[in-house]
Amino acid sequence: xxxxxxxxxxxxxxxxxxxxxxxxxxxxxxxxxxxxxxxxxxxxxxxxxxxxxxxxxxxxxxxxxxxxxxxxxxxxxxxxxxxxxxxxxxxxxxxxxxxxxxxxxxxxxxxxxxxxxxxxxxxxxxxxxxxxxxxxxxxxxxxxxxxxxxxxxxxxxxxxxxxxxxxxxxxxxxxxxxxxxxxxxxxxxxxxxxxxxxxxxxxxxxxxxxxxxxxxxxxxxxxxxxxxxxxxxxxxxxxxxxxxxxxxxxxxxxxxxxxxxxxxxxxxxxxxxxxxxxxxxxxxxxxxxxxxxxxxxxxxxxxxxxxxxxxxxxxxxxxxxxxxxxxxxxxxxxxxxxxxxxxxxxxxxxxxxxxxxxxxxxxxxxxxxxxxxxxxxxxxxxxxxxxxxxxxxxxxxxxxxxxxxxxxxxxxxxxxxxxxxxxxxxxxxxxxxxxxxxxxxxxxxxxxxxxxxxxxxxxxxxxxxxxxxxxxxxxxxxxxxxxxxxxxxxxxxxxxxxxxxxxxxxxxxxxxxxxxxxxxxxxxxxxxxxxxx
Amino acid sequence: xxxxxxxxxxxxxxxxxxxxxxxxxxxxxxxxxxxxxxxxxxxxxxxxxxxxxxxxxxxxxxxxxxxxxxxxxxxxxxxxxxxxxxxxxxxxxxxxxxxxxxxxxxxxxxxxxxxxxxxxxxxxxxxxxxxxxxxxxxxxxxxxxxxxxxxxxxxxxxxxxxxxxxxxxxxxxxxxxxxxxxxxxxxxxxxxxxxxxxxxxxxxxxxxxxxxxxxxxxxxxxxxxxxxxxxxxxxxxxxxxxxxxxxxxxxxxxxxxxxxxxxxxxxxxxxxxxxxxxxxxxxxxxxxxxxxxxxxxxxxxxxxxxxxxxxxxxxxxxxxxxx
Numbered sequence: 034x035x036x037x038x039x040x041x042x043x044x045x046x047x048x049x050x051x052x053x054x055x056x057x058x059x060x061x062x063x064x065x066x067x068x069x070x071x072x073x074x075x076x077x078x079x080x081x082x083x084x085x086x087x088x089x090x091x092x093x094x095x096x097x098x099x100x101x102x103x104x105x106x107x108x109x110x111x112x113x114x115x116x117x118x119x120x121x122x123x124x125x126x127x128x129x130x131x132x133x134x135x136x137x138x139x140x141x142x143x144x145x146x147x148x149x150x151x152x153x154x155x156x157x158x159x160x161x162x163x164x165x166x167x168x169x170x171x172x173x174x175x176x177x178x179x180x181x182x183x184x185x186x187x188x189x190x191x192x193x194x195x196x197x198x199x200x201x202x203x204x205x206x207x208x209x210x211x212x213x214x215x216x217x218x219x220x221x222x223x224x225x226x227x228x229x230x231x232x233x234x235x236x237x238x239x240x241x242x243x244x245x246x247x248x249x250x251x252x253x254x255x256x257x258x259x260x261x262x263x264x265x266x267x268x269x270x271x272x273x274x275x276x277x278x279x280x281x282x283x284x285x286x287x288x289x290x291x292x293x294x295x296x297x298x299x300x301x302x303x304x305x306x307x308x309x310x311x312x313x314x315x316x317x318x319x320x321x322x323x324x325x326x327x328x329x330x331x332x333x334x335x336x337x338x339x340x341x342x343x344x345x346x347x348x349x350x351x352x353x354x355x356x357x358x359x360x361x362x363x364x365x366x367x368x369x370x371x372x373x374x375x376x377x378x379x380x381x382x383x384x385x386x387x388x389x390x391x392x393x394x395x396x397x398x399x400x401x402x403x404x405x406x407x408x409x410x411x412x413x414x415x416x417x418x419x420x421x422x423x424x425x426x427x428x429x430x431x432x433x434x435x436x437x438x439x440x441x442x443x444x445x446x447x448x449x450x451x452x453x454x455x456x457x458x459x460x461x462x463x464x465x466x467x468x469x470x471x472x473x474x475x476x477x478x479x480x481x482x483x484x485x486x487x488x489x490x491x492x493x494x495x496x497x498x499x500x501x502x503x504x505x506x507x508x509x510x511x512x513x514x515x516x517x518x519x520x521x522x523x524x525x526x527x528x529x530x531x532x533x534x535x536x537x538x539x540x541x542x543x544x545x546x547x548x549x550x551x552x553x554x555x556x557x558x559x560x561x562x563x564x565x566x
Numbered sequence: 567x568x569x570x571x572x573x574x575x576x577x578x579x580x581x582x583x584x585x586x587x588x589x590x591x592x593x594x595x596x597x598x599x600x601x602x603x604x605x606x607x608x609x610x611x612x613x614x615x616x617x618x619x620x621x622x623x624x625x626x627x628x629x630x631x632x633x634x635x636x637x638x639x640x641x642x643x644x645x646x647x648x649x650x651x652x653x654x655x656x657x658x659x660x661x662x663x664x665x666x667x668x669x670x671x672x673x674x675x676x677x678x679x680x681x682x683x684x685x686x687x688x689x690x691x692x693x694x695x696x697x698x699x700x701x702x703x704x705x706x707x708x709x710x711x712x713x714x715x716x717x718x719x720x721x722x723x724x725x726x727x728x729x730x731x732x733x734x735x736x737x738x739x740x741x742x743x744x745x746x747x748x749x750x751x752x753x754x755x756x757x758x759x760x761x762x763x764x765x766x767x768x769x770x771x772x773x774x775x776x777x778x779x780x781x782x783x784x785x786x787x788x789x790x791x792x793x794x795x796x797x798x799x800x801x802x803x804x805x806x807x808x809x810x811x812x813x814x815x816x817x818x819x820x821x822x823x824x825x826x827x828x829x830x831x832x833x834x835x836x837x838x839x840x841x842x843x844x845x846x847x848x849x850x851x852x853x854x855x856x857x858x859x860x861x862x863x864x865x866x867x868x869x870x871x872x873x874x875x876x877x878x879x880x881x882x883x884x885x886x887x888x889x
Binding site: 071072073074076079081082083153154155156157158159160161170173174175224225226227228245246247248272273274275276279282283286287447450451454484485487 | 743
């Protein structure tokens, strides 16, 4: 090899090294994740999309924080106590609690935060979750001034007053809407608050370092955070990627550390040994019947359809991801409010695939309705593959077991929602996820005027049971009321539960400490760590 | 009439056009049944009312129209209803430069490449160069951008990166297939986006060149002893390029304001997605803002093209003086 040849080889080697080196120089303490939408804003008090909540959990901190195991640990508060009647909670703000601009976090910031979240002018989408606080609903509806909401500050103590004893109040206080607000920072900005990296002040483990809209957000560890030594990542880069297949591709190229695995990739991920354990996101999927319909007004028809479904086959053959058959409404991952999980204490309410009972009910119903043959029923579902497959299977099950013809109408998501909100359907396939850690988050929906009660279901007895449970301070008594309510709901069957959804996700092998759960924030990255190479 | 007064007249007409476009869009858009604040969850009516009041949707349609025009006169496009704390103008300011950057790269690739191909094809009429150029043009015209995009992603993201993986044992991507980080990242999307312009330009240029080449003045030019280069450059291209310039206006406007599909495929944070998304989400202020922006840009590009005519072909006189 002469000199010129060696020089050429050397140059090629350098060029290759320059091209390859960036891979090995990867930053050890940066986590790459993605979010499916460009955040509408990052205003802790007026969140519009659930997708931003994992970010709020990193940027902000409430009085308490999820411990990742179902409980709550001190956050901005160092301790708290509840009054004997369960109507007052007093929190002591920890010393050294600081905003990212250096201002101290005070009890008054929490008072301001709650008032701001409920102020009609803020127009917060999820403010109804705060209605357990005294007068919160009236304030939110503009009937009372914001000062009337049940919260007050004295020194370093902030005291919340509740409408009813609310055992799950900590899970609400951990949510962004109940987080503090830095009034001096927010008020001068008005509507521009939290619309850019420099227009946000935070008090959580991370600060917003950069926000390239529709592209990425960079969160940097907040050195002023009281527990900064337990925060193991220097930065978290959040890419805005709306296409879930793109996210999967980037994950497979190791450019993302965490990804939700879409159905059609699950087999591939399992084959490569990448799929993490499925987890319950708390969502229950069900058929909602329109009780205003002359045929479906008969509860025996509704029950016949509910009993006829073979959920076991459905979760095995169509979902095939660990989802569970639902013969009740409250998902297995929800606490009972009296210790342990509700579903462990309260068994499901009827048998799956009970065709004999279904046929008997149908026969009785036909007699009551005075018909020989039922007209075909229309089932509305979303137009995604999964929902279409589920509705097709339901169609087949109902026809083979009961001889009822079901027509399927698949609609785009928003259109399906509008039909549901307008009550313009016979049967609709819908899902409901939990807002807070209590069976009530599902059960209150079907009381008269309940938010998800699109069926037209009205039962004085059901309303009474929900009312009793709301007002009951004793956990055991309350649980009994909740159980009775759920049981009645499954007797009247305005909705026929189908399955409790499980979700599939994956993370890179060098990442630990990510918590997936059925309640906000999901995913919880507070304890995430990354050890690369 | 001078060029200046011609431009002034065109600007006035443009303003009127934009006004009509915005007005029609405003009323058409409000005919769509739908709710900008529909979310994954049902919310109480009181909360819906709060939102409607905050965005002024509780007021009668005509009052909202007047309010919008009033704000528009002050240069205020309003707040987006999807990106709650974002001003529409800021969304455009952030996303347009990205789309324009990609668009200019694609145009440079598409137009210059297309012109070259067209010229070469015409000069070698019915030869192998012509066949190649025509074939490329047909491929470019008939295969939509999203397919080309996916195809190059497959080639570079899978085939090419597998080779790199085998040879260098790394997953490093020399030519990345998604995102918008630097020059390397612009290559594939610019190619995918520019390919159809390349095809269109080359076809038009070829046809137009062939037409011109048969004209008498070309024979004259040749017979008076000009070199082939002089004939091609001064007499053929200059005359043949006019139809291409005509389509260049709308083409530039369309490409530079972002394309939904290419930007989505390559995860580019440009303006394209907002056009589609704003309609899907009933983001009224965003729909109006984008319509206004796009129509203004399109009208402006057409004006630029009209003025450019005058420079390229002195026979075209925009400002018709009194004879």
